[in-house]
Amino acid sequence: xxxxxxQALLTMxxxxxxxxxxxxxxxxxxxxxxxxxxxxxxxxxxxLAAELRRTESATVSGVRGEQ
Amino acid sequence: MWxxxxxxxSPPWLYAIAGAILRWLVPITLVALVGGMxxxxxxxxxxxxxGNSYRIIYIHVPAAVVALAGYYVMAIAGAISLIWRMKMADxxxxxxxPVGAALTxxxxxxxxxxxxxxxxxxxxxxxxxxxxxxLLFLYLxxxxxxxxxxxxxxxxxxxxxxxLVGMVNIPIIYKSVDWWYSLHQPASIKFxxxxxxxxxxxxxxxxxxxxxxxxxxxxxxxxxxxxxxxRESRTQWVKKIAGKxxxx
Numbered sequence: 001x002x003x004x005x006x007q008a009l010l011t012m013x014x015x016x017x018x019x020x021x022x023x024x025x026x027x028x029x030x031x032x033x034x035x036x037x038x039x040x041x042x043x044x045x046x047x048l049a050a051e052l053r054r055t056e057s058a059t060v061s062g063v064r065g066e067q
Numbered sequence: 068m069w070x071x072x073x074x075x076x077s078p079p080w081l082y083a084i085a086g087a088i089l090r091w092l093v094p095i096t097l098v099a100l101v102g103g104m105x106x107x108x109x110x111x112x113x114x115x116x117x118g119n120s121y122r123i124i125y126i127h128v129p130a131a132v133v134a135l136a137g138y139y140v141m142a143i144a145g146a147i148s149l150i151w152r153m154k155m156a157d158x159x160x161x162x163x164x165p166v167g168a169a170l171t172x173x174x175x176x177x178x179x180x181x182x183x184x185x186x187x188x189x190x191x192x193x194x195x196x197x198x199x200x201x202l203l204f205l206y207l208x209x210x211x212x213x214x215x216x217x218x219x220x221x222x223x224x225x226x227x228x229x230x231l232v233g234m235v236n237i238p239i240i241y242k243s244v245d246w247w248y249s250l251h252q253p254a255s256i257k258f259x260x261x262x263x264x265x266x267x268x269x270x271x272x273x274x275x276x277x278x279x280x281x282x283x284x285x286x287x288x289x290x291x292x293x294x295x296x297x298r299e300s301r302t303q304w305v306k307k308i309a310g311k312x313x314x315x
């Protein structure tokens with residue numbers, strides 16, 4: 001490691017207050033763009049599955065109603 | 068050749084192949100991103116003039132490079148969907164826009180933070196920075212324009228035209244540091260001739276550029292998969308997937 005101590009790594013000779021927020025915000029944005037499509041896909045599949053179950057139970061009860 | 072072309076137009080095939088790629092590309096991307104960041108922040112020497120603030124380079128440059136490359140992907144996909152009416156090109160265009168916007172945002176924000184200790188200011192209206200801001204608006208414009216139309220076919224056409232018109236901005240961004248007097252420094256890495264950056268700094272930077280390209284690809288494929296499911300939600304293949312994976 002280049003830095004001698006954890007303290008030196010944090011402060012970076014006064015540049016730590018620039019470097020660390022830059023990295024932190026970047027990591028947050030990266031996580032957001034990675035997670036957003038996963039959540040969208042899961043939500044969509046759940047919706048579709050719920051719809052499927054509804055139509056299935058509707059047709060089953062419809063058949064029973066005829067009997 | 069024609070079979071591949073035919074397959075590329077097939078949503079279930081595209082969905083499956085994207086899933087197969089993502090299974091190994093996502094872990095590789097995460098390892099490369101973390102590895103590159105740790106390398107750049109912990110294991111490189113500081114710049115002799117800028118000190119430690121230069122460590123922002125390992126996220127700033129990759130984000131900017133891939134934000135520009137992503138615009139080509141979006142605009143070319145837009146052109147294909149306009150000219151050949153290829154539905155999947157429209158999916159690619161729509162999937163690229165939010166990722167490009169996020170990368171442009173990272174480039175602008177880290178640039179502003181880097182500018183403060185280096186130039187003494189967060190922001191200047193110079194050519195490089197302003198043209199990057201326009202790039203952000205172009206990406207956000209495509210996202211917003213798509214949402215603004217109820218008719219998605221019209222939305223796709225309008226977005227394709229906007230992204231093609233926006234292509235004029237790309238050479239302006241590349242050449243801005245050469246054409247105008249700018250606070251922003253010219254490129255340090257050159258394809259022709261000697262790069263003006265030390266190898267010990269160049270290698271982690273190249274790793275981060277590769278990692279950001281991989282990140283863009285991952286997000287693009289993931290967005291495409293979600294978009295495909297939504298567009299094809301009435302078809303049998305999507306119902307099959309929903310029946311298998313859609314339970315809590």
